[in-house]
Amino acid sequence: MGLFGKRKSGKAKETAAAAVQTSAFSNRRYARMGSFANLGLNNRVYRSLRENVPVIDAAVLKIIRLMNDFTFETGSAAVDAEMNGFFEAVDVGGNQTGISAFVSTYLSDLLTYGSAVGEMIADDNGFYALYNGELSALEVKRAQNDLDLEFYNGGKKLPRQDLIVFSALNPEPGSILGTSLLRGLPFISDVLMTVYHTIGENWEHAGNLRYAVTYKPADGDTDAGVAKNRAEQICRAWQDAMSSRDTVKDFVAVGDVSVKVIGADNNVLSSEIPVRQLLEQIIAKTGLPPYMLGFSWSTTERMSQQQADMLTTELEAYRKIITPVLIRIARKYLEIRGVDLPVSVKWADITLQDETEHARARLYTAQAEKLLKEGCNDG
Template sequence: MGRFRSKAGAKKGAGDCCAVQTGHPAGQPFCSWQSYGAVTADAALYRNLRENIPILDAAIGKLVRLTGGFSLDTGSDGLNAQLNRDLSGINVGGNQQGIEAFIATYLDQLLTYGSAVGEMITDGRELYALYNGDTRNLEVRRAGNGLDLCFFSGGEPLPRPELLLYSVLNPEPGAVAGTSLLRGLPFVSRILLQIYNTIGQNWSHAGNLRYAVVYRPGNDAADRAYAGQRAQTMARSWQEAMDASSVKDFVAVGDVDVKVIGADNQVLESEIPVRQMLEQIVAKTGLPPFMFGLSWSTTERMSRQQADLLTTELKNYRRILTPVIEKIGRTYLQCCGSGAPFQVVWQDITLQDQTDTAQAHLYEAQAEKIKKETEKL
């Protein structure tokens, strides 16, 4: 399914427009190589981060869910009902259903890789499916004017790029690909995994003890003469005692010392360095620590401030997704023969307690009332 594996079709001619002045100079050697943009150069790295750092995977999942649902409003109740009903039941990749499922996967991909790609499947008469594409199968290049984007797959231009959905997150100037939410975390994550791996090894050793059995022969000539033989006998006896399925005593004669290897070593404290690494990771996600069950002496007032900041982050993601939803809605209406205008209506973000919100509205209304009464005096 989809255009990402298609090799048919010809590249559409670019229309006349003004070229940008800050792009790559035309005619410069290797200009075509410089205009190429790898969409997912670090895709494998970011996938591994999510697989190995559970808090990262949980953070992206929470951000996707907190972004919330939406509906399309055309101003007509009848058209609204048909539009939202059909889009909520549209096929998504053959294994999901509904435009919200498509947008959830789209946002997940956007946060993880910094770029997201999707496709509208239509025969010109109806929009019957949406498809979340794999960014590894997509090549993005700058057009000749240095501004527009051209999409390729397998070295061939996509035959119908107008059906493509492509978004980027925080792109650098001049870049065709976005910036992953996880950028900057590989170094911190490597340290965190190294600490966790060391903790696991220490506990493995604690459950699988190693012993040092030291035999010190006396000053007697007989002890020194048979020291090697007695050491071998004690080694066999110790091995039999350790291999036995039941508790077995170890009896030795002479100066014998039995110690656990590593028992005198001090285990490094891991709480502080682990917290320092987690603080960096949580700060990068933009989510308050309490959403992960982490209690870092966060006061209630600080929690509210963090919730306000998170609301701003979620609205930023919504601004990126809104054009994608609008393009899907326009395509659906065009297939239905309608050019009715519409807008995307997002659900309210409710991160704080409804009682506190209502109390704040009450205080605002009371303040406004007092202000009006004061002005009349």
């Protein structure tokens, strides 16, 4: 026996199971009660943002289109061709085809709601389809080790947990659900919608004028009854003139009668600056340059290389979240086919050349319009 040899005990020491110690559930006996998290929580708010604010919806779709192009690689040309061909034609939800459609919907949920869930429709005999899970129908909770996740539907645990894929966007420590890209925008969007609603009200009033007809009796007309009769006559004559749709009628009155448009003296507040400030906040949250969404606020603005690099970094971050999901799907396919090869996802290079050209074209158009407007004003 060595100098530092260990003395063997009669009883074998039990090894503790690996589990998380720093979560809120680690040392609280009843903390797991009611610990289910509904994946559809607050989804209605973010869905309404995309429905009511077109620039938000356009930004999400632009991000999806810029990054959704990939292939699977295993090192075997034959396997790669067969697998990529299969996933190009795989059924997605019964109404779409191709894994790109699955990823587009998956990304849309991830960016909009902060969480996304999908399902592989497969068994030991084959891989049949992909399905984008309905977030509002699912619940998720921590497993006993506080690390793994368990999915439920209507309170019943799903029998094939291995077929479920799940992603969370920037989750907070200890939180299961991710953080929506649109977090922080409900207040900004509500103010923006208030401004647009006010603009609509002003234009509605401008197209549906209201008039104030004022009759001032002469100094000698001291009889209140006579003044009342004349006011009623003026009222009937005005209504008759304004209600005529087929012919033009004149309104003739005797005495001191004035006709004014109600609200004509009020100054309409300029909405250009506040609307631009609100849109700047929204676009900054998406990480996209303004030109990509059709805005040309400054005729000297260009999509610089630094902007392109920053956008590429944002897209690469989203790809890193999606890549593990795609690898799980590919491994499941290879497992069913009995192929034991490593698989990786090869994303297409992010090129913003077309977007830059479109942005430059919009810039030139904005500059031309500004020059024409200045020329007309000088003339």
